[in-house]
Amino acid sequence: MKIGFIGLGIMGRPMAGHLQAAGHELFVIKHLSPIPAEIIDGGAVECTTNRAVAENTDVTILMVPDTPDVETVLFGADGVADGISGGKIVIDMSSISPTDTQDFATKINDRGGAYLDAPVSGGEGGAKSATLTIMAGGPAETFEEVRPLFELMGENITLVGTNNGDGQTCKVANQIIVALTIEAVSEALVFASKAGADPARVREALMGGFASSKILEVHGERMIKRNFDPGFRIKLHQKDLNLALQSARQLGMSLPNTATCQELFNACTAKGGAELDHSALVQAIEDMAGHVIDGDA
Amino acid sequence: MKIGFIGLGIMGRPMAGHLQAAGHELFVIKHLSPIPAEIIDGGAVECTTNRAVAENTDVTILMVPDTPDVETVLFGADGVADGISGGKIVIDMSSISPTDTQDFATKINDRGGAYLDAPVSGGEGGAKSATLTIMAGGPAETFEEVRPLFELMGENITLVGTNNGDGQTCKVANQIIVALTIEAVSEALVFASKAGADPARVREALMGGFASSKILEVHGERMIKRNFDPGFRIKLHQKDLNLALQSARQLGMSLPNTATCQELFNACTAKGGAELDHSALVQAIEDMAGHVIDGDA
Numbered sequence: 294m295k296i297g298f299i300g301l302g303i304m305g306r307p308m309a310g311h312l313q314a315a316g317h318e319l320f321v322i323k324h325l326s327p328i329p330a331e332i333i334d335g336g337a338v339e340c341t342t343n344r345a346v347a348e349n350t351d352v353t354i355l356m357v358p359d360t361p362d363v364e365t366v367l368f369g370a371d372g373v374a375d376g377i378s379g380g381k382i383v384i385d386m387s388s389i390s391p392t393d394t395q396d397f398a399t400k401i402n403d404r405g406g407a408y409l410d411a412p413v414s415g416g417e418g419g420a421k422s423a424t425l426t427i428m429a430g431g432p433a434e435t436f437e438e439v440r441p442l443f444e445l446m447g448e449n450i451t452l453v454g455t456n457n458g459d460g461q462t463c464k465v466a467n468q469i470i471v472a473l474t475i476e477a478v479s480e481a482l483v484f485a486s487k488a489g490a491d492p493a494r495v496r497e498a499l500m501g502g503f504a505s506s507k508i509l510e511v512h513g514e515r516m517i518k519r520n521f522d523p524g525f526r527i528k529l530h531q532k533d534l535n536l537a538l539q540s541a542r543q544l545g546m547s548l549p550n551t552a553t554c555q556e557l558f559n560a561c562t563a564k565g566g567a568e569l570d571h572s573a574l575v576q577a578i579e580d581m582a583g584h585v586i587d588g589d590a
Numbered sequence: 591m592k593i594g595f596i597g598l599g600i601m602g603r604p605m606a607g608h609l610q611a612a613g614h615e616l617f618v619i620k621h622l623s624p625i626p627a628e629i630i631d632g633g634a635v636e637c638t639t640n641r642a643v644a645e646n647t648d649v650t651i652l653m654v655p656d657t658p659d660v661e662t663v664l665f666g667a668d669g670v671a672d673g674i675s676g677g678k679i680v681i682d683m684s685s686i687s688p689t690d691t692q693d694f695a696t697k698i699n700d701r702g703g704a705y706l707d708a709p710v711s712g713g714e715g716g717a718k719s720a721t722l723t724i725m726a727g728g729p730a731e732t733f734e735e736v737r738p739l740f741e742l743m744g745e746n747i748t749l750v751g752t753n754n755g756d757g758q759t760c761k762v763a764n765q766i767i768v769a770l771t772i773e774a775v776s777e778a779l780v781f782a783s784k785a786g787a788d789p790a791r792v793r794e795a796l797m798g799g800f801a802s803s804k805i806l807e808v809h810g811e812r813m814i815k816r817n818f819d820p821g822f823r824i825k826l827h828q829k830d831l832n833l834a835l836q837s838a839r840q841l842g843m844s845l846p847n848t849a850t851c852q853e854l855f856n857a858c859t860a861k862g863g864a865e866l867d868h869s870a871l872v873q874a875i876e877d878m879a880g881h882v883i884d885g886d887a
Contacts, residue, residue, distance in 0.1 A: 391785055414799045426799040430787075449798035453791050462785040463792045466778035470801035473774030473847070480770065480845045481763035484834065487841050488688055488759040490727075494750050495760045501746035502711045502723040504767035506803030537781065544784050546879035548777045549854075550770070550847045557846075582843035 295320065296442070297346035297353035299366055299373070300387065302326040304413070305356035307420040308386070311445045313337065320349045324357060324366070343369070347376030352439060353383050359532060360389040367397055379405035382435055384442075386427075388412040388468075390536055391461040392543055398431070398457035407435040408457055412464035413447060416525050424448045428467070430459030465540060468533035472554045472571065474508040479575040482516055487584040493517050512572035516586060524570035531558050531567075592617065593739070594643035594650035596663055596670070597684065599623040601710070602653035604717045605683070608742045610634065617646045621654060621663070640666070644673025649736060650680050656829060657686040664694055676702035679732060681739075683724075685709040685765075687833055688758040689840060695728070695754035704732040705754055709761035710744060711768075713822050721745045725764070727756030762837060765830035769851045769868065771805040776872040779813055784881040790814050809869035813883060821867035828855045828864075 297320045298309040306329050313319050319337035321328050328339060340346045343366050347353045353373055355363055363385055367373045373383060383401050385394065385408070398408035409431035419425040425447035429436055436452045443450045453459040481504075485495040496513045499505065515521065534555045541548045557577040564580075566573050579585050594617045595606040603626050610616050616634035618625050625636060637643045640663050644650045650670050652663055660682055664670045670680060680698050682691065682705070695705035706728035716722040722744035726733055733749045740747045750760040778801075782792040793810045796802065812818065831852045838845045854874040861877075863870050876882050 414801075426795070428795045449795070451791065451795035453795050454787050456786060458785070459787040462782050462787040463795050465785075466782045466787075466792050467796050467799065467801045469778040469781065470774045470796065470803075470806065473777065474771055474801070474803065476847055477767045477770030477774065480848055481766040484766065484838060484841075484843065484845065485759050485763040487843050488755070488762075488837065489753060490751050490756045490759040490763075494748065495763050498723070498725045498746070498748035498750050498760050499764050499767065502764065503804050503808070504711075504764045504771070506767075506771065506805070507800050508803070509767065511800070540785065541781060544781075544879075546780065546784050546881065547875075548781065549850050549878075550773055551777055553846050553850065578844075581846075582841075584843065 294318070294352065294442075295350040297321070297350040298356070299343060299346060299353065300324050300326070300356035301328055301332065302356070303417050304420045306332070308356060308446045310335075311423050312442060315445050320346050322346055342371035343373045344371040344376040347373040347381060351381060352442065353381070355383070355385045355387055357387045359387070360393050363387055363389050363397065364393070368400065374401060374404055377401060377404040377406035381405070382407045382409065382439060384409045384411050384439060386411050386413055388464050388533060388536070389461060391458040391465060391540055394430075394458040394461045407432060409435055409439065410457055410460040411443065412460055414464065414467050415447070420446070427451070428453050428460045428463040430454050430461065430463075431457050465533065465537045468530065469537050469548065469551050471508065472530055472534055473550050474506055475512050475571055475574050476550070476554050476557065478509050478513045479516065479578040482513065482586055483575065483578045483582050483584065486586045487582050492586050515570060515572040516575040521569040521573040523568065524572070526568055527558050527561050527571050527573060528567040530571045531555065531562070534558065591615070591649065591739075592647040594618070594647040595653070596640060596643060596650065597621050597623070597653035598625055598629065599653070600714050601717045603629070605653060605743045607632075608720050609739060612742050617643050619643055639668035640670045641668040641673040644670040644678060648678060649739065650678070652680070652682045652684055654684045656684070657690050660684055660686050660694065661690070665697065671698060671701055674698060674701040674703035678703045679706065679736060680704070681706045681708050681736060683708050683710055685761050685830060685833070686758060688755040688762060688837055691727075691755045691758045704729060706732055706736065707754055707757040708740065709757055711761065711764050712744070716744070724748070725750050725757045725760040727751050727758065727760075728754050762830065762834045765827065766834050766845065766848050768805065769827055769831055770847050771803055772809050772868055772871050773847070773851050773854065775806050775810045776813065776875040779810065779883055780872065780875045780879050780881065783883045784879050789883050812867060812869040813872040818866040818870040820865065821869070823865055824855050824858050824868050824870060825864040827868045828852065828859070831855065
């Protein structure tokens with residue numbers, strides 16, 4: 294299949310690589326990241342406009358940082374939308390606003406194109422090993438048509454709903470749970486350590502019961518071992534919580550602990566932690582305890 | 591072995607039953623709950639004072655509701671402490687204050703007895719199926735001596751630390767994580783539902799990734815299916831969060847989201863929800879969203 298791929302950064306580069314390795318013909322363009330040499334060497338065609346990417350392909354995939362990037366790529370001068378005609382498909386795999394996604398999809402539909410939002414989780418590791426979780430929203434027939442492409446990039450692939458935006462909504466829900474669970478583990482381990490217990494043994498004791506989670510397993514260990522190399526950066530999680538809080542305000546609902554988590558991330562950023570892994574949220578709790586978890590305890 | 595068992599309520603009754611079924615000789619006393627008929631039929635000796643329970647046995651196990659109950663049983667008139675002499679062991683399996691536990695242990699040690707704090711998680715189901723998680727604090731040799739008893743009641747058995755109170759500290763950490771993860775799942779599912787996605791499908795999509803947890807699996811399903819029969823009651827979780835917040839104040843540290851969770855449980859209680867399962871915390875988030883998750887969506 295002829296596939297356009299826009300956004301060849303940390304995530305997009307390995308994702309596009311998997312599609313190319315499976316024999317798909319890629320059409321690419323320099324967006325923020327340069328086009329990786331191996332993608333060109335693999336036979337990808339370099340385009341000079343986003344419009345040309347869409348004109349030359351059946352499916353255009355976006356993997357860019359934020360809502361304004363998607364808007365520019367789709368609807369800027371010589372944008373993807375200008376290259377859309379009946380039967381073409383746009384798949385936005387970026388993590389962006391659920392409500393703006395509905396607008397973008399409507400505009401693409403108006404030009405005869407189908408639209409799927411299909412954000413991912415699993416990070417750089419999941420992108421490289423083709424084990425991403427993919428959460429899609431949009432028409433079921435479009436989802437089934439491109440499912441073979443998703444299967445080249447991910448493992449846990451769900452059509453969350455047939456309305457555009459449902460995939461993005463699911464991704465926001467994911468980021469809420471991940472942030473709040475990191476915060477929960479932080480409060481628990483700092484409490485235990487300050488009370489004199491060994492946080493490593495507390496973590497082990499809790500792993501079998503109702504407190505067990507992927508976050509306690511992975512991020513709890515990072516906190517104890519003081520390994521805050523990303524992983525997933527605080528500044529990116531702040532972008533996602535901003536989406537959550539902004540959407541919640543639009544919807545008219547309260548997310549009290551999401552708001553607190555965002556403030557705690559702000560406190561980390563104030564101390565220069567924006568580029569650290571999100572498990573470094575524990576440092577904000579440690580600051581408010583006057584106590585640092587001692588991995589050597 | 592001759593074992594005293596004080597506190598034969600929802601949890602203690604099946605726990606004592608497992609010990610008796612394995613051939614141990616029980617000495618019991620009416621505390622808050624009556625002595626179950628099957629325990630008497632099984633050959634248990636009924637005592638009239640807590641002192642007599644300790645005098646007649648090698649190990650006295652407590653499974654009572656709260657810190658003041660433990661204090662009364664141990665140090666009230668004709669209490670367990672009065673029946674303690676060298677070589678006897680007190681095991682407090684109740685969930686109580688970590689700092690008060692240290693005082694209680696010292697007083698028992700002063701009379702020649704050994705002390706273990708060994709609170710559990712896993713609820714009534716875990717007690718019945720002998721699959722409780724047991725988190726112990728105290729001397730390693732005492733722990734090893736009574737480990738065979740723990741193995742009759744639980745599965746995931748950890749000596750968290752060799753200081754008394756370490757087990758209770760671990761239990762508090764457990765209750766912090768459980769409450770805050772329930773709150774996280776509540777914010778995420780109410781957000782997703784209000785944004786128009788199906789919370790059941792969102793939950794399924796998230797189960798494979800970093801947002802996965804025992805709470806998303808069990809309590810997330812309860813929220814969607816509107817099954818708030820306990821399980822673990824809000825009023826008991828409030829007792830545990832009170833322990834967390836009280837201990838944090840004593841230690842001099844801040845638990846911001848634990849405090850918010852306690853307030854949300856208060857909001858549930860205000861509407862008559864004290865006896866509901868703790869997953870009903872979602873109703874406080876729903877109230878602040880003007881939206882109820884619709885399991886039939």
